[in-house]
Amino acid sequence: MSEFMSSHWKKIVGMVFLIVLTVAMGIACAFTMTKNIEVSLDENTGNGSVQTQTLASQRQSQIGEVLKQKGYPVDNGEYTVSVPLDTKVKDVDNVTIKKNAKGTLNVDGNGHTYDSTADTVGDLLKDQNITLGASDVVVPSADTPLTTEVKEIKIVRREEKEESRMEAIPFEVKQTVNPELEDGKQNIITAGVNGSKKITDKLIYEDGILVSRETVSAQTVLEPVTEVIEVGSKVTTEVKQETREESIAFTSQKVENPELEQGKTNVKTAGVNGTARIIENVTYENGKETARSVVSKETIKEPVTEVVEVGTKAAEPAPTPTPEPTPEATQPEAPTEQPAPAPEPAPAPTPEPAPAPEPEPEQPAEESNGIDLSNATHFTANCTAYVATGNATASGAWPTSGHTIAADLSNYPIGTRIYIPYFDTVFTVEDSGGAVKGNVIDIFFDSYAEAISFGRRNLDAYVLN
Incomplete structure (x- = not known):
């Protein structure tokens, strides 16, 4: 082995060097190689305003740095990036930058602002942990996209309730005819009774305020009882003979008076109305007068014709004044020689039949009480009599015998003074009555006997002006 190493050590060292070099170059390439990523900028206006751009970046670079270098708004708090900013480029393919939606949320009487990237109004409510009732109303609706155009969201708490109440059912009225009952009279055979019904209403409240009421059912609890009324149709006829007096108007005659x-003009003889007694058959049906016929008519007092003198005497010409003498006049005339059209015994105003010796009936009996009837208005009064009723008169005063009379107030208002020669008394209108119409004068008497004794009479009367 040692021999082998000794003989091949140079080759071995060379191979190791090559391996290390290869690894180093691989690592260097790994750090220097680039990658394309797709970046979308969503202004969140709801009208498709999304801009997409492809960026080539070193695989080991952080997303945040890459976006900042390209000028994307990632750190101003108004936009939200779909991946963390420290994510390596090599680990993502797509990045979305979306503008936050901001507005006011009104619920349960409170209002607060929101800053959210939720996709819909409903998603925002979930994020806010707001629970909706089955009848609650959201404006705009929960499926509305949450964009920057939505400035206010309102939740109306809607509640439905049912209430019951009782209501009267009015009874009906039925009439039947009873031929045995006097016409105009009525009898209740069956008294009417209202019924009742139970009404159920549906009430709708919005945020605690009643906004509608609707009747959903009505149930009769008690039936009404119809009122039955019998109406009389029987007519009772009665004929009565009645006597009344009627005035006979006097006529007027003019005569010439050459001395006037x-x-x-001068009233020589005052006209006086006459009186006629009329007997009539009067028919009454159920107490109401329906017909009247004359049985007889008798004159019990002849009218006195009014005689009026008309003057025909020509007026005397006015005397001509005598001219006064001037200083130059040489022969002034003596006043005695020229009796200047003497104010002739001024046509001694032809003794107009002095208002003296005229027979009393010829002048409206004014002298008895010194009453001036020269401006009075004469009329024939149909006089009747009445006694106390326990009430004050229409004027508010209590009636007084010899003073109080009732009259048609449309002709003779309260306070009118009327002189009636028959009584030689001036009466005052203080009362009225349902049957006192036209020239009817109702005279107040202290006793019933006096009133009955007087009865009804047509008398001369004068309205004092």
Whole structure:
């Protein structure tokens, strides 16, 4: 062996050198050889904005260094790389750089921000350990891609409940005709009773707020009872004979008076209405008047014709004034010689039939109480009588005999003063009544006997202006 080594040592050393050299060269090649990797930059906008580039790098280089050298945003916190940055080039073929999605997540009344690389909204919720109920609503939906365009995610907690309540069922009303019951009257045969039903509603709450209510079922618990009413149709007819008095309007006559100045008039005889007594048959059906016919008509007081004098005397011409003498006048005329159209005994105003000796009935009985009827409005009042009802009058005052009357307030308002010569009294309108219409005047009396005794009469009356 030693002989062999001695004779071949040079060859052996040469072979070892070659082996070491080969290994060294292999190791050097391993460090200096390159590899192609595919790098994708995803801006995560959701519209396919992905840029892909192939890079040739030394196999032993770290991915992070390679990406930085090529200007990729790998260390600003806004992008996420699909592999660790210290990974060797030789160990990967593809690298993805994706921009993080940022926004606000609102759930259970709270809002917080997220910074995520999750692919969908649902993936983000899983990463956030948020559990969804069966009826919960996610906006946008869980399968929506999580891109930089999504700025807000809202989770609506949705809850459904059922509630029951009772509700009344109104009863119906049925009418039947009873020919034995007086027309206009009614009797309840069967009283109506409301029924009831059980209503079940479905209520939907979103984040604890009621947003809808829907009836899902209705069950009758108690049937309603129909109300039965009988309506009378029987008509009772009654004929009564009634007596009333009616005014007979007076007529007017004009006569000329040559002693009365032209253009003037004078009432010589005051007109007075007459009175007629009328007997009528009045038909009532169930107490309501339906017809009226005259049986007889008798004049119990003839009307007095009004006589009016019309003046025809021409007015006297005004006296001509005498001219006064001027200083130059040589022969002034004495006033005694020229009796200047003397103010002739001023046409002694033709003694207009002085308002004196005229017969009393010819003037509206104003002298009895010194009442001035010159501007009063005359009318014939259909006078009736009434007594106390226990209530105040329409004016609010309590009625007083000899003072209070009721009238049609559309013709004679509260406070109107009306003089009735029959009573020689001025009455005041303080009340009204359902049957007091037109020229009807209802006079208040203290006692029922007085009212019955007065009855109904047509009397002259004057509205004092």
